[in-house]
Amino acid sequence: MSQPQLSPFMVDLQSRRGATQNNDHRIIILIKGFGIFSISVIILFYYFLLSSSILHAGNGAAVTLISKNKHDGIAGRNGITKNISGGIQPIATIAYAITVSGCPKSDGSRGDFGAGIKDGAAVLEHSIHLNSFQNYPQSRSLYDYKMYALVHLEAESCARPSLEPLGYEILLRDVPVPLADIEGQYLREKVSSNGCCGEKEFVKLHAYTLIQHPVVVHLDLDTLLLKPMDRLFDVMINGAPKDGSNAGIDVAFDDPLIPNPAANVNQINAFFTRDYNMAHRGMKHAGVQGGFLVLRPSLDAFNEFVSIIRKGDFRGNGGWGGMGFGPFYGSMTFQGIIPYFYDHFHPGTGVELNRCVYNNMADNPRDKPTKNDIVSGSCRDGYNRPDKNDVCEDCRSRPIEDVVSTHFTLCQKPWDCLSQDGDRIQERLCRKFHHEWYRIREDLETTLWGREKVQLTNKEEVLKVRGGDYQIEHFRGYCKSPGERGYNQVVIPGQT
Incomplete structure (x- = not known):
């Protein structure tokens, strides 16, 4: 049977219907394609935002990826771990340890720096954070950090409530050797009254047991980190260069980083500074x-x-081993046993750093007073270095921009609210160090803890929010008057 023929009109109608259906199909495909494209753009944009920032996470938290273009010039650093998305992870997590050997006593004495147990620890930790991988866009550091507190058994009551909320892991530790077990009579009878803390100062040595980290930095509570220490960590982890260079590290006296660069052993096990204020x-x-x-x-x-x-084996007239490692302040404990260990038993594995760059205390390098900024006397660090006796750097003249870390000893504690505003070499650098301490405290409270920011030029606002109006531009509202009684202590979130 023959098929009925369609009229030209019917053929045209069918063609139009087919064309319409094809057009509808193309429109649907275009809509789907545009949707997929839009979703892809959103995903890529979100990924870009995520990969171009570092979240301010807690200690030991997973590291957020960083965009490649922020790492120009550092791809050659040994130990950098690249992940599948093109970002990088920190080279390692460095342990930072403090020691608390005692609590403030009821008679008004300040124990381990009084307010420093909490305030010093809080600001120190934040200074470390600001100079770590967790603040990479500003610090450019490739090392993460974790905080530890080596706490003597008698100090737990004051240390734990102050330090645990700040992120410190509390490690209760006793002295490595009880007094009764020390064989040498002189040391056994005298060490308890030596230095600041007697035999409790040996608690610091427990830092060597933190073997889950490649490097440990032990700092006192009254110290502050101003710049990253990546160069030290690089050398500790990868070894010292054998070309005789110092790897950009400021070594004391511009000495070589290692005594014999051609030797097979180039491992450095410690960096320290020496206390020439105690030299004679x-x-x-x-x-x-x-x-x-x-x-x-x-x-x-x-x-x-x-x-x-x-x-x-500590002798009254010869120090450790009778070899001249003492007597001096603290020589029976940490300050004497460390050089005895590295200078005598393991020479070449411990490196003395330039104390004007690391652990700067703004100290007078000479043995006579400085008057009207004019130094006098012999160089203390030249007593056993005749070639350096008349040439020594005055750390008080170092630009603060060069200083990696400072130690509030001769400058006194920041929480004493001392102005240090005399136009003398003894005070100018100290004032800058104190200014940095208060700036970092302010950043801790406003940026991390979310507390109210203030205009330092508005005295009424500062006084209302922070309670202090003494030299506001310097102390940022945290001091009511000079002296430790004028200091407004840090209030940890959730505490009163």
């Missing part, structure tokens, strides 16, 4: 400054320290 003529070995030590953790090293203390 005829002293063979200057002690280390006990508030700053960058070390390679090692149970073998810790056990060796324990053996040295137990033997207790």
